[in-house]
Amino acid sequence: MANEGAKAPPAATPLQGLIPGYPKLSGRMGIVPEMAIFRRFGTLNAQMLLYMQSELIHLEEELRELELEDSRSKQPYKSKYSRDCFFLYNPTTKGDDRQLRLVLKIKAKLKEYNKALKLQSALTSMPEPSKYDLKYLQGYMETREMGPFIMTGPDADIWGSLDEPKSHAPDLVALQPRHTEDPFSNWVTGTGMKIFFWCGGHRRREPSPVHGMVVYSNSKLLRITYWITSTLASLLPVSSIIILYRVRSMLARLTVIAGFNVIISLCLLGFTNARRSEIFAVTAACSGGIRRSQWNERDNRK
Incomplete structure (x- = not known):
């Protein structure tokens, strides 16, 4: 992410065609990917996994009972289900496909469960946003360009505010977190650049036509x-x-x-x-x- 300072003239503002609210906020997140900060919804995701897990446990118990019942069947065809899946997937009559229908149902549920499990694993490993980027987002939500305080829904307080910076949701994740370096480099790209802008060191630099303000690349x-x-x-x-x-x-x-x-x-x-x-x-x-x-x-x- 680039460190940003003074704003460009209105003609150079890249988001001037977007109305305040979700459109302008998403536009800013698109320009500055480090601002793409969202809730992980860890509790809800875990709850959905628990529901699917419980459902699969019930289906598993039902399958074991049905397998035992079919293995003891007097019909030679059904007793072969546990030994040759050809007979399971090709039942002779419609009434003999109970185990097959249950297996297919479990297969679909397992696919859904495994996918959700992998996504939850990926979500839990996603890093938290840096304090700098979160504060930047909090400040942007209160700028004239954004409203300020234009968001009125229950999601308006997700990121906290400048007055209460720690009031943000506890499970925030960053899609593209700021690359962490050694403490000295982190200080230069964070606090050091704030001091630089505060002292007016950016005045000789032209605003970026993409970001709409003076920027300094972190890579440099x-x-x-x-x-x-x-x-x-x-x-x-x-x-x-x-x-x-x-x-x-x-x-x-x-x-x-x-x-x-x-x-x-x-x-x-x-x-x-x-x-x-x-x-x-x-x-x-x-x-x-x-x-x-x-x-x-x-x-x-x-």
């Missing part, structure tokens, strides 16, 4: 953060070696090593998505490398 912002983190990653080891080369006291050197370990750990926390075990491993490796380089330098001096 993430490229900048990548350059920053890459530069920092290459400078830290070099700077530590240079500083240690200038320090003569062993106590001071140990203090510098400890300080750089803390700095490296903080950088891993802020500029990467490293796990705790990875942070410990990288910190230990860097510390060991710095110490070895210093011992080699001391030996060379001798």
